[in-house]
Amino acid sequence: MSYLKRLYEKPLRLPRLSPYVPDPNDPAIFWFNSERDQIVDEVAQRVATAATTREGMELALNDAAIHETRRLSKQRDQEAKDSLGYWRSLARRIGRMSDDEKREALLKTTSRMSRDIAGNFDSRVYKMSQSIVPRLLTGVMRPSKLPIAVRSGARSTAVDRLLTVEGNVERLRDLQKRGTLVYVPTHSSNLDSIVLGHALEQSGLSPVIYGAGKNLFTNPIISFFMHNLGAYRVDRRVKAALYKDVLKSYSQVMIERGYHSLFFPGGTRSRSGMIENRLKLGLAGSAVNAFANNQVKGVDRRVYFVPTTINYALVLEAETLVEDWLSDEGKARYIIEDDEFSRIDRWVAFFRKLTSLEAACIIRFGEPVDAFGNFIDDEGASVTPAGSSIDPAGYVMQNGKPNRDLAREAAYTRDLGEVLLDRYKKETVLMAQNVVAHVLFRRVVERTDGIDLFARLRLRGEVSMSREELRRTVGETRDRLLEMQDRGAVRVSPFVADATPDTLIDRSLRVWSGYHSRVAARDLGVEVTAEDPTLLLYYQNRLVPFAEDVAGAESIAAAREIGAMGVRR
Amino acid sequence: MKVGVVGGGGFGRGIAMASARQDHDVRLHGRSARTIEGVRWTSSLGDLADRDLIFMAVPSHLCPELSFELGKHLDGRHMLVHVSRGLVGDDLQTLSQVLRQKTPCRRVGALAGPLDADALAEGKPAGVIVGSRFPEVAAAVRSAIGGPALRIYESRDVLGVEIASAMVGLLALALGYGSEYQAGPSATAVLLTRGIAEATRVMTSLGGKAETMTGLAGFGDLIAVASGDDRPEIRLGRALASGMSIEDAGREAGAHIEGVSIAKRVSRFAERVRIEAPIANAIASVLSGELAPGDAITELMARRVGKE
Numbered sequence: 001m002s003y004l005k006r007l008y009e010k011p012l013r014l015p016r017l018s019p020y021v022p023d024p025n026d027p028a029i030f031w032f033n034s035e036r037d038q039i040v041d042e043v044a045q046r047v048a049t050a051a052t053t054r055e056g057m058e059l060a061l062n063d064a065a066i067h068e069t070r071r072l073s074k075q076r077d078q079e080a081k082d083s084l085g086y087w088r089s090l091a092r093r094i095g096r097m098s099d100d101e102k103r104e105a106l107l108k109t110t111s112r113m114s115r116d117i118a119g120n121f122d123s124r125v126y127k128m129s130q131s132i133v134p135r136l137l138t139g140v141m142r143p144s145k146l147p148i149a150v151r152s153g154a155r156s157t158a159v160d161r162l163l164t165v166e167g168n169v170e171r172l173r174d175l176q177k178r179g180t181l182v183y184v185p186t187h188s189s190n191l192d193s194i195v196l197g198h199a200l201e202q203s204g205l206s207p208v209i210y211g212a213g214k215n216l217f218t219n220p221i222i223s224f225f226m227h228n229l230g231a232y233r234v235d236r237r238v239k240a241a242l243y244k245d246v247l248k249s250y251s252q253v254m255i256e257r258g259y260h261s262l263f264f265p266g267g268t269r270s271r272s273g274m275i276e277n278r279l280k281l282g283l284a285g286s287a288v289n290a291f292a293n294n295q296v297k298g299v300d301r302r303v304y305f306v307p308t309t310i311n312y313a314l315v316l317e318a319e320t321l322v323e324d325w326l327s328d329e330g331k332a333r334y335i336i337e338d339d340e341f342s343r344i345d346r347w348v349a350f351f352r353k354l355t356s357l358e359a360a361c362i363i364r365f366g367e368p369v370d371a372f373g374n375f376i377d378d379e380g381a382s383v384t385p386a387g388s389s390i391d392p393a394g395y396v397m398q399n400g401k402p403n404r405d406l407a408r409e410a411a412y413t414r415d416l417g418e419v420l421l422d423r424y425k426k427e428t429v430l431m432a433q434n435v436v437a438h439v440l441f442r443r444v445v446e447r448t449d450g451i452d453l454f455a456r457l458r459l460r461g462e463v464s465m466s467r468e469e470l471r472r473t474v475g476e477t478r479d480r481l482l483e484m485q486d487r488g489a490v491r492v493s494p495f496v497a498d499a500t501p502d503t504l505i506d507r508s509l510r511v512w513s514g515y516h517s518r519v520a521a522r523d524l525g526v527e528v529t530a531e532d533p534t535l536l537l538y539y540q541n542r543l544v545p546f547a548e549d550v551a552g553a554e555s556i557a558a559a560r561e562i563g564a565m566g567v568r569r
Numbered sequence: 570m571k572v573g574v575v576g577g578g579g580f581g582r583g584i585a586m587a588s589a590r591q592d593h594d595v596r597l598h599g600r601s602a603r604t605i606e607g608v609r610w611t612s613s614l615g616d617l618a619d620r621d622l623i624f625m626a627v628p629s630h631l632c633p634e635l636s637f638e639l640g641k642h643l644d645g646r647h648m649l650v651h652v653s654r655g656l657v658g659d660d661l662q663t664l665s666q667v668l669r670q671k672t673p674c675r676r677v678g679a680l681a682g683p684l685d686a687d688a689l690a691e692g693k694p695a696g697v698i699v700g701s702r703f704p705e706v707a708a709a710v711r712s713a714i715g716g717p718a719l720r721i722y723e724s725r726d727v728l729g730v731e732i733a734s735a736m737v738g739l740l741a742l743a744l745g746y747g748s749e750y751q752a753g754p755s756a757t758a759v760l761l762t763r764g765i766a767e768a769t770r771v772m773t774s775l776g777g778k779a780e781t782m783t784g785l786a787g788f789g790d791l792i793a794v795a796s797g798d799d800r801p802e803i804r805l806g807r808a809l810a811s812g813m814s815i816e817d818a819g820r821e822a823g824a825h826i827e828g829v830s831i832a833k834r835v836s837r838f839a840e841r842v843r844i845e846a847p848i849a850n851a852i853a854s855v856l857s858g859e860l861a862p863g864d865a866i867t868e869l870m871a872r873r874v875g876k877e
Contacts, residue, residue, distance in 0.1 A: 372645065372675050373669075374673065382645075384640060384641070384644070384672070384673040385637065385670065385672065386640055386641045390644040391644070391645075394644045394645030394646040395645030395675060397645075400646075408676075408703055408705060411676075411702035411703045414702055415702070548841065560840075560842075561843070563842075564841075
């Protein structure tokens with residue numbers, strides 16, 4: 001087996017000669033390595049002891065053995081060589097095991113899983129990444145400047161210009177000392193966790209732990225950084241129920257212990273480009289459970305959810321994602337292995353394109369909420385709709401005492417999910433590309449009344465808009481969005497707010513040409529053509545929830561049709 | 570258990586009586602003092618702060634403001650259950666959503682189904698459904714008002730329960746309307762069956778589950794309507810069909826009726842999200858005067874007939 005393969009299976013760690021002693025003021029993550037074994041054991045114990053009856057234990061073991069045997073026999077890689085034997089032998093023995101043996105086998109299994117998931121945190125790697133990552137990214141963008149950037153140790157890099165952080169940064173700096181922050185961003189690109197990690201560092205916010213798909217660990221360099229910066233590994237191929245329990249329990253134990261966390265409630269990257277309108281709430285549930293569990297243990301550690309939006313002018317994997325959304329197999333394909341993210345030439349092209357832009361990515365840290373969807377006051381207490389402060393402990397009480405109730409916590413989590421969806425809409429920052437794509441795509445819809453989406457997407461380059469009309473409509477749309485921003489209904493980027501409609505159009509056209517393999521819209525002087533409705537659809541999908549609000553009376557029918565794409569059915 | 574009731578109308582009094590019969594400590598908030606055995610009356614919402622479970626038994630249009638006021642005295646420990654049939658605003662918000670938005674309470678639920686205030690008050694055999702995402706809310710309602718004669722079913726699909734309940738109100742209005750035009754059993758069956766299909770479309774596009782429509786909150790309640798329970802929506806439909814103005818018809822039917830503005834809002838919502846809602850459209854047109862009372866039936870009958 002090649003060395004690189006080995007790295008994939010077991011990420012590299014730096015040896016340490018003397019134990020690292022964190023500073024008392026360091027965030028919890030700096031203590032992680034000293035707690036790591038304890039955490040792994042606690043997680044394994046909790047999940048293994050959750051099944052108490054003989055039938056429960058047998059079911060959990062059988063389910064794990066069947067799913068793992070099936071997966072590994074298909075996989076035929078090193079992991080299969082190492083583990084297939086274990087599962088096959090387990091599957092054969094379950095029926096004959098005594099209750100004690102079952103208990104033992106369960107614990108062994110959950111320990112294996114928990115160890116595989118747990119990350120590592122190396123403060124040296126953290127410090128290194130603080131200075132190296134932005135410089136390397138700068139290097140990718142401007143190779144000629146690389147030697148200077150690395151030598152000078154310059155902190156202001158091209159990345160910092162490309163990335164704008166807005167929102168409640170000051171408050172989060174304070175809140176992270178008062179409780180555990182759980183960042184829950186929208187998800188549109190594999191770059192999200194890297195960019196967000198950088199944004200946290202740049203804003204003076206503590207690093208976070210997060211689960212990263214095992215497929216991201218295939219690149220040894222990224223794998224090294226992610227693994228040593230606290231990322232835990234999530235193998236989406238593993239279907240065993242036990243594994244999912246271990247994952248949730250890992251997240252819960254970490255939040256209970258005060259580790260600031262990050263997860264993407266959308267589950268996977270938004271294939272359509274739409275703002276999330278459906279969430280997978282397993283990990284959010286682990287945070288709600290963590291709060292309740294701490295209350296029962298007498299630990300008053302607050303949990304603060306931070307709805308965050310990550311908004312790109314250009315999305316690295318846009319073409320693959322939207323194709324996946326439109327194709328039927330999209331529903332079945334959960335892990336995309338072969339998108340632009342895995343191709344280094346696409347990265348280079350992507351960053352080259354971005355260097356011509358200011359603020360190509362805007363990260364907005366939204367208004368934090370507690371585990372029950374309430375806003376937070378300056379002291380970290382929960383605020384009621386009428387503006388008074390309450391203790392969130394009341395939510396997990398029954399007959400005056402805190403208690404655990406999984407069904408209740410699951411219901412809270414669903415409610416919280418609805419609050420997050422609403423916050424995402426309000427905290428989304430619309431970029432010029434979203435606005436221009438929307439105006440053009442709405443024109444396509446207007447001109448093709450009565451035909452379905454797929455027929456529309458085949459109309460490449462057949463619908464145009466005169467420059468004059470495009471300018472006027474982009475201007476009107478922007479003005480309506482600004483009014484909506486005043487009401488707190490959505491955000492627009494500073495560029496959208498300030499630039500002339502012509503500049504917005506030109507910038508969008510420039511960003512679209514040259515990076516994606518197809519051109520979204522083409523400038524023909526007196527008119528602009530909707531060259532590729534599919535890409536336009538992707539970029540305009542961010543506006544789906546606002547389509548009706550930004551439309552003038554003459555476009556309302558088309559706007560409704562666009563709006564209806566976001567309705568759950 | 571300490572039970573609170575907001576609203577001194579028929580339903581509020583019925584719930585208070587049913588709860589007092591189960592020997593709970595009951596406090597009723599209403600505008601004018603009432604003497605009910607075993608129930609203490611109060612005019613101050615703050616007096617409900619020590620309650621475990623509070624029923625909101627007020628018309629839906631009063632619910633947002635009143636729950637906001639009530640919410641000032643509550644926190645995460647309280648459970649809130651409403652009994653209104655309405656949906657609020659152009660987005661057809663359900664009242665459990667309103668309660669969550671206007672108060673700090675999250676453990677909320679809705680009481681619906683073929684329940685009438687008299688049966689509650691007198692303890693006659695009846696059945697209801699309580700919709701809540703929280704099993705403990707359903708359990709609390711059972712303990713508060715359940716008795717030997719009241720069967721209380723539960724559903725996790727609180728949204729579905731509320732929408733079903735509101736849509737049945739709308740269909741009751743349509744039924745009253747049709748009865749004035751001598752709609753026979755066949756026409757009634759068509760109206761209600763297609764009504765259920767229409768209600769289900771509205772339900773699913775608002776995030777409710779289609780199955781909920783076939784339960785006690787949907788079908789169950791509709792059967793009560795068709796079996797001739799005399800509810801205000803039916804009286805309103807009859808009054809409208811006879812050509813009365815909305816104001817006169819409302820007076821004739823008594824009480825505040827949720828059906829009047831719901832028809833219009835459902836119709837607009839359906840247009841916006843592109844689903845078909847012919848019955849709501851027809852009622853809305855009659856209410857707004859665009860359609861003469863007699864023409865609604867003709868219009869519905871003239872629709873293209875298709876597959877079910």
